[in-house]
Amino acid sequence: xxxxxxxxxxxxxxxxxxxxxxxxxxxxxxxxxxxxxxxxxxxxxxxxxxxxxxxxxxxxxxxxxxxxxxxx
Numbered sequence: 001x002x003x004x005x006x007x008x009x010x011x012x013x014x015x016x017x018x019x020x021x022x023x024x025x026x027x028x029x030x031x032x033x034x035x036x037x038x039x040x041x042x043x044x045x046x047x048x049x050x051x052x053x054x055x056x057x058x059x060x061x062x063x064x065x066x067x068x069x070x071x072x
Contacts, residue, residue, distance in 0.1 A: 001064045006053050010045055011038035017064050027051050 001017055013020055014032060024032055028049045031037050037045065042060070046053035 001068055004042060004057060004060050004064065006043035006057065007041050009038070010040050010042060013042070013060075017067065019067060020060060020063065023060055023063060027056060 004013055010024065010029075010032065014024075021032055024045075027046075028051075029037065029045055040048075042057065043053045045051075046056055
């Protein structure tokens with residue numbers, strides 16, 4: 001999977017890597033299926049939930065890289 005950035009839409013992340021949903025849920029993003037979450041960027045959602053987007057992105061990208069390595 002390509003690197004997830006602050007401007008990546010959460011809905012796109014979930015479409016490509018649905019296994020990331022628990023990471024979003026763990027930081028309080030419980031309404032992943034709602035229209036707002038489907039159209040928000042990762043940065044916007046982090047700001048709403050009081051999460052440092054840079055730290056979350058490090059964790060999210062490390063997770064997706066590990067998932068990709070397991071599939072290879």
